[in-house]
Amino acid sequence: MSEFGELLRNLRKQRKVTQRQLAERVGIDFTYISKIESSTMDPPAEDKIIRISEVLQVEPEELILAAKKVPKSFQRLITENKEIPVFLRKASDLSSAQWRKIKEIIDEEGEG
Amino acid sequence: MSEFGELLRNLRKQRKVTQRQLAERVGIDFTYISKIESSTMDPPAEDKIIRISEVLQVEPEELILAAKKVPKSFQRLITENKEIPVFLRKASDLSSAQWRKIKEIIDEEGEG
DNA sequence: GTAGTTGTTGACATATTACTCAACATGTGT
DNA sequence: ACACATGTTGAGTAATATGTCAACAACTAC
Structure with missing residues (x-):
């Protein structure tokens, strides 16, 4: 709240x-x-x-x-990138263990 | 377009x-x-x-x-879950390899 | 007590979004 | 020809989001 x-x-x-x-x-x-x-x-x-x-x-x-608003930058990401909605649909069900792994991955250097 | x-x-x-x-x-x-x-x-x-x-x-x-709108269900997720904005900030830079790994993780059974 | 500073409130105004209505055009069949 | 079904267009309206303005209350310092 x-x-x-x-x-x-x-x-x-x-x-x-x-x-x-x-x-x-x-x-x-x-x-x-x-x-x-x-x-x-x-x-x-x-x-x-x-x-x-x-x-x-x-x-x-x-x-x-x-303010419970979605930043316009996010809006663009979500509506333009196919992967992201797929991710978001599942996001609410992710365990903390899964989140931990995801964070590891996004903190890797991008490799292409 | x-x-x-x-x-x-x-x-x-x-x-x-x-x-x-x-x-x-x-x-x-x-x-x-x-x-x-x-x-x-x-x-x-x-x-x-x-x-x-x-x-x-x-x-x-x-x-x-x-329609380039963000579904209200997503809006709630994004504004209520601390992890998701962190993820989205990085999402545009993820390589396809990273996406692949992320998909593997979210397709696991939730364990916690 | 009065002058200055800060914050509150209610009524109102403007801007933006989301639509409707009346009229018309364009086919299609008979 | 005409009737009927479908789609288009311009002007107008409704609803909601986003603010402003005038008045006042409460506090502080002098």
Whole structure:
């Protein structure tokens, strides 16, 4: 249940930034930030999330995923690469042992 | 560039269904089908795509992916499972050899 | 107490997505 | 010719996502 709003508020406070400062640097209204942080409103669109991540110096992907959105970069991968949907269909059933092996493989150097 | 519209039209014709028949069974206007098939309009929302897939007897996922959308089931996986984003970040760089090994692993019986 | 700073709230506005409706064109059979 | 079935097109609508604006509340420092 990790809320996007909660995460955003924590990050913002850690960076000692006010809602108005953040909003101005992102290019949106500060009252919107307020509502997002309180989960009164849904997380903003991906481009705004990316701006936020730049201002707050976090990985965009972290915020996008916390917003329960699929990063557009992933979307392209998934819809363009035939292998990936095959993988994802099975992904929820993988044991931790299987995940471990998979990680070993993807951490190998690519060999062609 | 496999167009959703083209695929839809081919499937529909193979099934000997008219635009009006399909539209009625799906619960949308037949002129919408026309525009989708001619790629005048974007593919419909996921729920409509699923209805279409039921009527035309194809895997929903096939149509959803052809529409360049990420199935909601995948969205949940990606945003809820920590391992998957890690995997996807690397996925575009995987060699076919690596893919082969990964497939072997996911085809094992789950052991934990 | 009042001026400045920060955050909240409700109503409203804009943009984007996802469709519908009326009219028409194009065949096909009789 | 006409009727009927099928598909196309342009304009308009509905729904949803994404925001803004004006007003106010709460705190801090002077």
